[in-house]
Each structure stands twice: as C-alpha cells, then as structure tokens.
Amino acid sequence: MSEQLGTLEELPQDYRDDMTKAGVAPLWPMMRNVLPHGAPKPVTKPGHWSYPALRPLLLRAGELTPVEKAERRVLVLSDPGRGTGAMQATSSIYLGMQLLLPGESAPAHKHTPSAARIIVEGTGGFTVVDGEKLPMQDGDLVLTPGGDWHDHGHEGSAPVVWLDALDLPLFVYLEGSYAIEGPLQAQRNRPDASAVEYLAAGLAPSRRLGSSTRRYPMMRYPWKNTEAALRRMAEFAEDGVAELDYINPETGRDVLPTMGFTAMMLRAGQTDAPPLRSASAAFHVVKGRGETIVDGQRIEWGPKDTFTAPVFAEITHKAHEESFLVRIHDRPLQDKLGYYEERAR
Numbered sequence: 001m002s003e004q005l006g007t008l009e010e011l012p013q014d015y016r017d018d019m020t021k022a023g024v025a026p027l028w029p030m031m032r033n034v035l036p037h038g039a040p041k042p043v044t045k046p047g048h049w050s051y052p053a054l055r056p057l058l059l060r061a062g063e064l065t066p067v068e069k070a071e072r073r074v075l076v077l078s079d080p081g082r083g084t085g086a087m088q089a090t091s092s093i094y095l096g097m098q099l100l101l102p103g104e105s106a107p108a109h110k111h112t113p114s115a116a117r118i119i120v121e122g123t124g125g126f127t128v129v130d131g132e133k134l135p136m137q138d139g140d141l142v143l144t145p146g147g148d149w150h151d152h153g154h155e156g157s158a159p160v161v162w163l164d165a166l167d168l169p170l171f172v173y174l175e176g177s178y179a180i181e182g183p184l185q186a187q188r189n190r191p192d193a194s195a196v197e198y199l200a201a202g203l204a205p206s207r208r209l210g211s212s213t214r215r216y217p218m219m220r221y222p223w224k225n226t227e228a229a230l231r232r233m234a235e236f237a238e239d240g241v242a243e244l245d246y247i248n249p250e251t252g253r254d255v256l257p258t259m260g261f262t263a264m265m266l267r268a269g270q271t272d273a274p275p276l277r278s279a280s281a282a283f284h285v286v287k288g289r290g291e292t293i294v295d296g297q298r299i300e301w302g303p304k305d306t307f308t309a310p311v312f313a314e315i316t317h318k319a320h321e322e323s324f325l326v327r328i329h330d331r332p333l334q335d336k337l338g339y340y341e342e343r344a345r
C-alpha cells in the first residue's frame, strides 16, 4: 500500500495537454480522493438547526409566499459542509421544515424519492397518501413512499409545521428524480391503518390464499404509541437507554427502502455513546434538552431542534432532562448495498 502516489505535476506538459484533448486523465493523482485509506472522508459537516431560530423564518415565509406560489412551503436545511442552498443535510438525506397555514392545501403530486415527516407543531394538519388520510400530531412519523400520490391539508386554526426527510440527494445523484402533478385526492372515509388493521404490535390482518398486503401497509406511526413503548422499555433497559426502530408491520423490515427511523429515549443526566456507524444521521428532538458531541463539535439542543452527523461520526449524547429523539439514517440503503458497518470506539 503506497502512501505517496504520483502527481499530475510530475508529468510533462505536452503529455497532460494531449490527455486533456483526448478526454482522459490519469487515475493515480486523484485515486485517494475517491478511495481514501481505511474510512471515508465525508464532505458532510455536523449541522444544528435550532427551532426557535427557524420558526420565525418559516412563519415569515407564510406571509411572503402563498402556498400556491410555493407548491411546498419549505425551508431547506443545508449541510454546512456544502454550504447554504445545498439540497442535502447529509450525503443521502434531504431535510426541510414545512409550513402549512389553516385552510391551506399543498397540491397532490407523486415523485420517485420517498419522504417521511416528523410533526413539529400544530394540530389539524393531515397528509393524504394514496387516498388514506393521515392525521398529523406532534412527534408522529408519517410516510410518503416513492411513487405514492400525496397532498397536504390543514383543518386546524394555528400554523402546522413538520420536518420533511427525503432520500432526494440519492435520486438526484442517480438522475432519477422527478415528480408528476395531479388533482387533490378523494379521501377514504375511515381512520388510517395504525388505528384499524395495525392497532396493536404483533397483530396483522389474517392472511388468506391469494390475498395481498400493501407494500406500505402502515404509513402513520402515532407518537403516543412510540413514547409509551420507549418509556416501558427504558424501565427495564440495563443502561437505561431505550431505542426502537420503526418497522413495516407486515415484513418486520425498515419502513422505507433507503431511510430508517429510530426513536430513542434518554433519562435526565443519561449519556449514550453509540459505536461509529457507516450510516449518516439526522436527529430530531421531539422533546427534551441536552447536548451531543459530534466529532468534537458540541451541539446544545432543545425541543424541536434538528442536528446531523456525518458517516462514521463519533457521537456522544448527554440529556439534561428526559429527552426523546428520532434518528433518521440511511442504514437501510447501506444494508441493501451490503456495506453497513459499525466500529467500536
């Protein structure tokens, strides 16, 4: 394994000119850029978006830009490593904070990337996904799988805000990202699947020969269930840290093809130092206060804040009060590509 590879400057100028004319370049001077030794060298830098700072900007967007002119009224959370305007918070995860005002609706469309939303504030908001009306309450996780029609509506009386997470950067990279617009959907007049077919963990509609289940049978994960499950688990957890993955109730697998969601509870004063993971991550604080050191950078977080960690980041959480976080990550994608990895610290 050679540490020092040849440089471009070592090569005669006429040879370099001829290569450029022929549309080729030598690999060796740039080899380490794409194949660094031992571990990736991420461009992504840890980011932190405090909700008290974002909220007034988002409300101002509500005054300045009607939803008709925005289609989706969203402020994009740009990775500091790529600079403001970057349509990604990590290598593979896009994050945006979306506002819908009372009475507004965001038109129906479907697109190749998948989305999930974590509700940040407000009541009365809903998303319709393939005709299923998914009410939005604080902390709920609501899925919009790639290819499914979705529109958003608001029957309440105060602004509704949620955090969008999409695997958009991946689809843009693949030159596979596009959307199709359509009319607002008719809504089936019944509660969503989390309140009907999948009301209790471990129970699913009885299978019959020839019957098929939907690819995404449950698209809303009510926060009240998640919090109750975390609290109970924390009571019996030896180190006191409770973590739960959101799963498809029919397959037991991740809820979306590329993005995973993991809810975590930390007691007041508790610390957590997970192994280094090859997945990149964004953390959304459903409630609580604390601090997290990401690769030596200290992030002081409060309720409804969002922060990010690059691949293989060294992460140490410390909760100042009882806290609930949802980690959005790309482990499902890395699993599928066969390279997800955890390293002891």
Ligand code: GTQ
Pocket (backbone or CB within 6 Å): 072, 074, 095, 096, 097, 098, 111, 115, 150, 164, 166
């Ligand atoms: O709500 O469908 O933040 O299509 C970015 C793209 C939200 C959405 C975003 C979208 C949406």
